[in-house]
Amino acid sequence: MILDSWFLILSTNVTGLILLALSLLTGGYTLQDTMKTLKLKIATFSIALAMTGVLATGCNSLTKTQKGAAIGVAGGGALGALVGKAAGNTALGAIIGGAVGGTAGALIGHKMDKQAAEIKQTVPGATVTRAGEGIIVNFSSGILFDTDKADVKADAQTNLAKFAQSLQNNPETNILVVGHTDNTGSDAHNMDLSIRRAEAVKAIIVGDKIAASRMTVQGKGETEPIGDNNTVDGRAQNRRVEIVIVANDQMKTDAKSTAGN
Numbered sequence: 397m398i399l400d401s402w403f404l405i406l407s408t409n410v411t412g413l414i415l416l417a418l419s420l421l422t423g424g425y426t427l428q429d430t431m432k433t434l435k436l437k438i439a440t441f442s443i444a445l446a447m448t449g450v451l452a453t454g455c456n457s458l459t460k461t462q463k464g465a466a467i468g469v470a471g472g473g474a475l476g477a478l479v480g481k482a483a484g485n486t487a488l489g490a491i492i493g494g495a496v497g498g499t500a501g502a503l504i505g506h507k508m509d510k511q512a513a514e515i516k517q518t519v520p521g522a523t524v525t526r527a528g529e530g531i532i533v534n535f536s537s538g539i540l541f542d543t544d545k546a547d548v549k550a551d552a553q554t555n556l557a558k559f560a561q562s563l564q565n566n567p568e569t570n571i572l573v574v575g576h577t578d579n580t581g582s583d584a585h586n587m588d589l590s591i592r593r594a595e596a597v598k599a600i601i602v603g604d605k606i607a608a609s610r611m612t613v614q615g616k617g618e619t620e621p622i623g624d625n626n627t628v629d630g631r632a633q634n635r636r637v638e639i640v641i642v643a644n645d646q647m648k649t650d651a652k653s654t655a656g657n
Contacts, residue, residue: 486616487640490572491530494642499655504529504643511566511641519559521552530642533559537577537593537635544581546592548600556597559639560604568647571611572640573598578631579618591615597637610644 495501505528512526515533523534540552548556563571575594577586594613602608618625623633643651 485620486574486614487532487572487638488527490640491528491532491642494570495529496643496648496651500648500651501529503651503654504647507566507643507647508641511562511569514565515559515562518562519555521555522559530640533639533641535597535637535639536632537637538632540597540637541593544589546589546596548596553600556600557604560601560606563601563606563610563641564604566641568644568650569610569641570644571601571606572642573601573611573613574638574640575613575615576620576634576636576638577618578621578634579625580631583617587615587617589615590617593637597639 496504505526508526508529508531512524512531515522515531516524519533521535521539525532525534535552535555539555540548542549563569573594575590575592575597577590579586581589591613592615594615598608598611598613602611618634621630621634622636623630625631625634
């Protein structure tokens with residue numbers, strides 16, 4: 397009934413289209429500061445427009461689960477990367493790109509709920525955000541590193557070891573590590589520093605018995621700020637490492653099988 401109502405709204409106005417994208421891709425969760433930015437609003441609208449091409453063809457013949465699956469396809473792969481770029485948020489783009497949608501997506505989301513709660517309870521210094529079918533874990537660089545360094549602090553290594561334990565407990569996931577800096581220093585220096593910090597975090601996690609094949613690393617330098625680089629607090633927010641957790645192929649296959657897709 398809920399999906400049928402959404403599709404009725406979808407057929408009558410663009411606002412409903414945007415709301416549909418937000419509801420189904422965020423799974424009912426807010427995206428905190430990112431949601432407040434104009435860039436993300438534009439990116440979300442892009443998702444909605446992309447969905448139109450999928451949903452406009454033969455909607456009446458689709459089951460509820462198939463409608464959800466179509467939305468997952470519309471938000472997938474290349475579109476996720478494009479939306480992440482448009483929104484200035486690589487982490488969000490990775491989650492959108494891996495979305496399955498429909499009943500299978502809801503099953504994945506339920507598993508992510510449990511893992512997010514586990515990380516919140518066991519990993520000090522981590523800011524945990526549930527978004528769509530994934531999790532974004534934010535570590536401030538001030539917690540992980542000394543100024544302008546890429547060697548993980550001893551206390552932070554302990555925190556990352558606890559985080560790695562959660563990854564061991566949930567093996568059917570892939571992990572993206574994204575390094576960020578503020579705008580102090582040259583673009584080239586900041587990009588290099590962000591990559592080295594992301595690689596350092598990956599090395600700690602792999603050292604705690606997480607397969608390197610599950611992990612991908614990116615450095616974004618100063619290109620994706622979440623705070624105002626003109627203020628001390630804003631620059632501190634921008635110096636961070638984000639770890640994105642998404643379902644791997646096995647979890648997606650199992651969820652689709654359970655959902656009957």
